[in-house]
Amino acid sequence: MSTVYLDHAATTPMADVAVEAMTAQLRAVGNASSLHASGRRARRVVEESRESIAQALGCRPGEVIFTSGGTEADNLALKGLYWSRRAEDSGRHRILSTAVEHHAVLDPLHWLGEHEGATIAEVPVDASGRLDGDALRTLLAEEPASVGLVTAMWANNEVGTTQPLPDVVAAAEEHGVPVHTDAVQAVGSLPVDFAAAGVDTLALSSHKLGGPLGVGALLARRELLLTPLVHGGGQERDVRSGTLDVPAIAGFAAAVEEAVKHQAEEAERLRGLRRRLVDGVRREVPDAVLNGPPAEDEEGLPGIAHFSFPGCEGDSLLMLLDANGVECSTGSACAAGVPQPSHVLLAMGRDEEGARSSLRFSLGHPSTAADVDALVAALGPCVERARAARA
Structure with a gap:
């Protein structure tokens, strides 16, 4: 894999x-x-x-x-x-x-x-x-x-x-x-x-x-x-x-x-991949919440898409995706092994549950459409398993 x-x-x-x-x-x-x-x-x-x-x-x-x-x-x-x-x-x-x-x-x-x-x-x-x-x-x-x-x-x-x-x-x-x-x-x-x-x-x-x-x-x-x-x-x-x-x-x-x-052309390329990623995530997980700039925003970082997945623990979802060959990060920091809700999301007005349910997908110069499609294909089943585990 x-x-x-x-x-x-x-x-x-x-x-x-x-x-x-x-x-x-x-x-x-x-x-x-x-x-x-x-x-x-x-x-x-x-x-x-x-x-x-x-x-x-x-x-x-x-x-x-x-x-x-x-x-x-x-x-x-x-x-x-x-x-x-x-x-x-x-x-x-x-x-x-x-x-x-x-x-x-x-x-x-x-x-x-x-x-x-x-x-x-x-x-x-x-x-x-x-x-x-x-x-x-x-x-x-x-x-x-x-x-x-x-x-x-x-x-x-x-x-x-x-x-x-x-x-x-x-x-x-x-x-x-x-x-x-x-x-x-x-x-x-x-x-x-x-x-x-x-x-x-x-x-x-x-x-x-x-x-x-x-x-x-x-x-x-x-x-x-x-x-x-x-x-x-x-x-x-x-x-x-x-x-x-x-x-x-x-x-x-x-x-x-x-x-x-190469900043200008690379930013344009990554914004296209980000839109593809956002559309795919919303298609597979309709209740996923995009945090930060909207999908069409042209001022935010071109390669970052940050989502909250209601009913999931971000750490659990991360590990499920990792087991399926997709590496990303949570929107949280860990102190002494205890997961903490993202201070960024809390400052933005999200509650602790929403902050703990978040993942950040960040694209870079080697990223391709195939990478985005692999994430989208793995995401739906992983979210279902994360929600079932929490329930």
Whole structure:
């Protein structure tokens, strides 16, 4: 039985160009911080990769800070900005966020609240997961001098909804407040231009767009002050010390360039597959509920379709599909082995039962119509068995 992989939002296979770029560097010796010829060669690879990423994403090369991935990039932006802003003005203790952020954002914010005196205010979202702009402006206007930063993800990793970043930036700019965005799911799937977006920091991750695991970047305006998380050799503008992973960075840059180059046509292809998937699911399971953007939406992530299946436990349905060769994910996180309802769906107004009955199907560059059809063929019987088991 062949396996159909529909979990590309978790990680997607490396693109051929990324594999080639990375493997070309694996046998080469040289620390990019060394001054001898091998070190200079390694440094040249890093800087050329930095320039390639900057050109693809509309920023200056000096604004690309390499990290171990999206989680570190989010932590560096949130903690680094918060600490720097508090050092300038101890009254800036508030951080405005949405309740639908990835845990790479929510958990650092929770930590800052518990250990660093931060006050976290959540901006509500509507039934599709889109933040309320009026509520954001109200929160900013309440005590503008106390706001250290605003964070709003570019596109949601569970349901695919995009946030109105131009409105967020405009509202924050009125009060001189910097904006961070987690764009881990957006880069390569949607047009992303750092300078045009007007945000101050942006997180991205290599393995979400066809690059290797374990590498990512924070785009940060050159004049922005960030307090480092890691101290050591002073690499990456002295805000992210550590020996640079030259092969991974080379693969990362190749993947970004390839994904951005083909973004428009790939998005159109994936939107067609998503419509096919949504139509097939609704045909096989008429009472399935599509969460997030509607099927015809052209602004959300093109490759994500998130459904609730009434009468099912999402984990059980996932395992039944897995046994039938279809791999996807639930819309929930697990803590200590105990399934938790998706915080994203709860913030969108779903009840706990609906949140627990959800699955995310995410498409990627290798996905085909045959993959979608295999899911649709397996889904009906699996839903029947999941409902029977629960009953």
